Amino acid sequence: MVSAPSGGAATPQWSSRFAFLMASIGSAVGLGNLWRFPFQTGQNGGSAFVFIYLICVVFVAYPILMSELAVGRHKGLSAVGSAVQLARDAGQSSSWGLVGWVGVIAGFLVVTTYSVVAGQVAAYSLMSFFGVFAGADPLTAGQSTPLYDGPWMAFGWHAMFMTMTVFIVAQNIQSGIERVCTVLMPMFFVMLAGLCVYALATGAADKAIEYLFTPRFSEVGPAVFLAALGQAFFSIGVGAGILLTYGSFLPKDVNIGNNAGVIAGADTLVAVVAGLMIFPIVFANGLDPAAGAGLIFGALPAVFSGMPGGSFIGGVFFLLAFVAAITSSISLLMGVTMVGVEQLKLSRAQSAMVFGAGGFLIGAVSIFAPASAPWIDFISGSVMLPLGGLLISIFAGWIAPRKNMREELHNTSEGLFKFWRFFTRYAAPIAVFVILVLGVDAKFNFGLNALISGMTGG
Template sequence: MAGSAPSAHAHWSSRFAFIMAAVGSAVGLGNLWGFPFRTGANGGSAFVLVYIACVVFIAFPVLMAELSIGRHAQKSAVSSTRNMAREAGKSGNWSIVGWIGMIAGFLILTTYSVIAGQVMAFSAAGFAGGFGQDEMPFMGSNSWSMFWHFAFMFITVLVVSRGLKGGIERVVTILMPLFFILLAALTVYALITGEAGQAFAYLFQPDFSQIDGGVFVSALGQAFFSVGVASAIMVTYGSYLNKDANIASSSVIICTADTLVALVAGLMIFPIVFSFGLDPAVGFNLIFEAIPNVFVDMPFGNIIGGAFFFLAFIAALTSSISLLEATVAFVEEHSDFGRMQAALLFGGFAFLIGAGAVYSQEFAANFIDLISNSILLPLGGFLVAVFAGWVVPKSLMREELSHASGAMFGFFHIMIRYIVPIAVGLILILGLDSNFFGGRLNALLGIGG
């Protein structure tokens, strides 16, 4: 029997719980896998330098805007953008901002679960002593991939179905401190046993000759998507904030933590990469092919490898629950479905769509990834910036960001009104050009060549 939506909007029990949830959402496989391989593919330290600038000038203002929108309306992402627009005397059709973010996040979840399932499989294989075997246990077939995809989605649904305090808060306040402990321990191990000096030079010794248009676009995309904006997550999490919450300082903590995790992940991976003579620009295969082979030659390599992939599992789970939560919050708000039913229903839909990606990488890359990452996410980010910078009155945004100093609010408003729309619009245009028009604009601009 369908339940009814709760009469009172839930709120975080503490600032610590919110920070752990938001940081957990931002810190995902993109930090542990995407950042190192993009760094390797884009000239090392030159990419890091541009990446940090993009976090400060692009991702940070969008994060502040999304948390403010959610906190002001105390609703799901769709309702928050619609209600805020109407309050500003604008059309309720601006709810399209929330719709695009929510759909993008849901589509990302469908294939994210498949990749996260493989992370679970590698962790299990490592702890079972499987690294170095001709056939690693618990993997190697579509049936195993489907099993791990189901297992990961089941855990995600279980957490979200138990609500904000009984599910999401309880999980993130345990797993995120564990994540930081594991990350620190594995990084220390890598720096002691690997090529620490070469890794530090690679990550932090600037080589300005490497900076070109391609590095800028890649760093901008990584920074924007790594923080977790434009997918309705931060609007939803912001809606659970109390009115006295300091959005500005919380945004600083979230962006700083996300960036530090990405940098530390590089210090965890690259010492090992260089000590075993691997190519740092190998890309996706760096995590799922090159690194597992390295663990074979390490003392206690299976345990170290199992812990490494368990670390990645934590990062994936804390991100996936936020992706599903954005959709469940909307369904619970606008239907007679209770939280558990909404989580089961849309978790099931995500599993079925992801099942297609298990059997067809082309389906994952050419359909789901194209629509979500190349179109909807940058389009959603562009619209968030336009909405917060041009539709919502400046006085209303100032009220939500009352804890911010005059200088910080001035910085925020200039960035969200002028700089962010241009930068994110560039990502959208170049992504569309690359996917649909053969990269003609990229070639004209000398990007990606």
């Protein structure tokens, strides 16, 4: 079925812990951090939602994150090869390579449509810097944009973004992902902090803080718990084979437990600060805070253009989003690229170009046949990603030998190891299975989501 080479060229490694953290945080921090988490928080009980979200991160996403890093590092192989080798060590079938296949295919499918949206982000950044949105009405700006008067403009920006992604992934670890992430992620944090200060100083800071952080426990019910669970799972980026792949480059002396905590914590912090960056402007201009992504690509560009220094601020905002997008996209493509290197015996450049071209074509289909995009998103986001998370938690908790997992988590305390093992074996699979079932129900309307909403009167 698959091969799991035990010898050959030395596995590439991260040059430093800082490089690993910047790449891993970059993979977790994506466009969803800039709009989905803040809006979920505001709509689902404010700080009550944040509290529930943090519980879900600690007891579900964090154990899966540790599992992916540990499984990936054990043999230093691709997501598929690592799963196959650990299964063989346990006397199990090499069919457990499915754990890796599901993850990297999910990541590949995500990047196909992610590239289309990210291309739009890049275009909006340039248009903002050049004042294209000047004079636009924020209340109607989302109805028509210069970018999407026709599909060919979107096609061109999609091609540009995917080409950049392929070029970075085709390089070796140090000259590709490391160089990009160690430069862009610190820049990202500086831009995020600066925009947050600007928004709080010029916008309706009091309303934003109240909306985000006032606990509204009366709004909390099953639907809110499930929203927090889903947000925790998807935001951290587990299930896509990313950290299986990044873990394979991790030196043995790096503490997986500590670094997994830093990744999860940084991802959450970015999401919270993003809310403090967006909502003061939203409330100051009388916009609908429930508009989500439509607000980001509709009204906000026009709002920025009418503010002091707005063209520059708007350009920086979309540049910030572009950095989040490119650091995520390279991680999504890297997983399947390394499988191509290992299983198909391609060079890194060949594998990146083959899968990048395939991803570009699928993304192009979603542009010229827009009805296909929701199905691609459903298969990748609602089915493959949760299935990948479910399989890795079952595999790490029940199939991989305990001694191998303890070996990879050797510099964590016995208490943390027991915590990881218990929640990986029991809580995580159940929680991710619920996400999977509700995602399928949302598409085919079997009635489960409606039942849960009805339990809270929502």
